[in-house]
Amino acid sequence: MIKRKHSGSDLTIFSEMTVLALKHNAVNLSQGFPDYAINERLKKLLFEATVKNFNQYAPTTGSPLLIENLMTFNSNRKNPISLTKDTITISPGASYGIYTALAAILKFGEEVIVLEPCYDSYVPAIEINGGIPVFVALKENFEIDFEALAKAMNHKTKAIIINSPHNPSGKVWKEEDFNRLSDLVKDTDVIVISDEVYDVLTYDNHQFYSAFHHPKLREQCFSVFSFGKMFHVTGWKVGYVVASEELSAAYRRIHQYLSFSVNSPAQYALAKYLEIFDVEENRTLMQQKRDFFIEQFNDLPFTLQQKAEAGYFQILGYEDISDLNDKDFSVWMTEKGKVATIPVSAFYKNSTTTNSVRFCFSKKEETIAEAAKNLRSFF
Numbered sequence: 001m002i003k004r005k006h007s008g009s010d011l012t013i014f015s016e017m018t019v020l021a022l023k024h025n026a027v028n029l030s031q032g033f034p035d036y037a038i039n040e041r042l043k044k045l046l047f048e049a050t051v052k053n054f055n056q057y058a059p060t061t062g063s064p065l066l067i068e069n070l071m072t073f074n075s076n077r078k079n080p081i082s083l084t085k086d087t088i089t090i091s092p093g094a095s096y097g098i099y100t101a102l103a104a105i106l107k108f109g110e111e112v113i114v115l116e117p118c119y120d121s122y123v124p125a126i127e128i129n130g131g132i133p134v135f136v137a138l139k140e141n142f143e144i145d146f147e148a149l150a151k152a153m154n155h156k157t158k159a160i161i162i163n164s165p166h167n168p169s170g171k172v173w174k175e176e177d178f179n180r181l182s183d184l185v186k187d188t189d190v191i192v193i194s195d196e197v198y199d200v201l202t203y204d205n206h207q208f209y210s211a212f213h214h215p216k217l218r219e220q221c222f223s224v225f226s227f228g229k230m231f232h233v234t235g236w237k238v239g240y241v242v243a244s245e246e247l248s249a250a251y252r253r254i255h256q257y258l259s260f261s262v263n264s265p266a267q268y269a270l271a272k273y274l275e276i277f278d279v280e281e282n283r284t285l286m287q288q289k290r291d292f293f294i295e296q297f298n299d300l301p302f303t304l305q306q307k308a309e310a311g312y313f314q315i316l317g318y319e320d321i322s323d324l325n326d327k328d329f330s331v332w333m334t335e336k337g338k339v340a341t342i343p344v345s346a347f348y349k350n351s352t353t354t355n356s357v358r359f360c361f362s363k364k365e366e367t368i369a370e371a372a373k374n375l376r377s378f379f
């Protein structure tokens, strides 16, 4: 008999709800992936990559051109991040980056703190690597409970996984949050693994702040990024991991033997596209989608507590619609209302109901409008 290696469900909620949406011909606002065409130039660059013969293994740390262009891209941010080639490693997606960072640092039985609600890959990644997840709940409005975080830390704590901009809430951590986190981990060996895959997708006046921006935290953190969400190519599965030279070396010791390197033509295309990528245009496009979603769902009986500050998702409450728990509500709405969502309880270890569901607004306007229309005739 093969012993289970982790406590996650055998089919992730994202696969489960997408399968259910397909089965019932529902509009799929559950799993976070765009349904619109990607940029034409990016398509052409992928083709060009194969023609130019970027078809064999890339160097293990990543394509030199992509690394170079990431250094430029990061130094051109509104709030620049200065990087060297020894501090960037290209990864086959962010989930892999988080897993490999954990594999690089964890010893059996060490504890890793996660802040709930959290993305579903963290806990299995901790457990597969022999670690023990310790849960600290975010406050009602998804703010960080620093008192609870301080209490959860002890001599066994090896890492804290954080996520800003946050999935599922769209909350963005502020600089002072990072200052407080830094105060908590300074003079300890605790490593911060910071999932920052929605870095370029912040709306209104919200500013992205990376763990790597912080002058002290940058010495004891991994910041993990993904091109999937940045360029709307979730299926390409390419990202990058930023860490100090020492932590990058530890990461690479594992990465060499896990995947060795990352899809070579995709790295070429991403590198070239970075040279022409317009962050503001991309941000505006996504903010319009968020606003369009909110406007379309405005006359439906959901409750909106907080507009998403960033990312691909909007949480809505359904307490005025149903008493069902959020999983049953999501299944019911998919089957009968023809719109699929993700129950927010899926982001918790002990899935008590939350009375709220997460909608993906990274869709064509006609898709969002169709979802709203289906629900208008349903409720």
Ligand code: PMP
Pocket: 032, 092, 093, 094, 095, 096, 119, 163, 166, 167, 195, 197, 225, 226, 227, 228, 229, 234, 237, 238, 239
């Ligand atoms: N972290 C978060 C918060 C996510 O929403 C996602 C999904 N994009 C990932 C990690 C995984 O990213 P990737 O597909 O690059 O592995």
Ligand code: GLN
Pocket: 012, 014, 015, 030, 031, 032, 033, 167
């Ligand atoms: N990040 C995506 C989401 O939150 C899901 C990716 C996946 O299916 N694992 O919806």
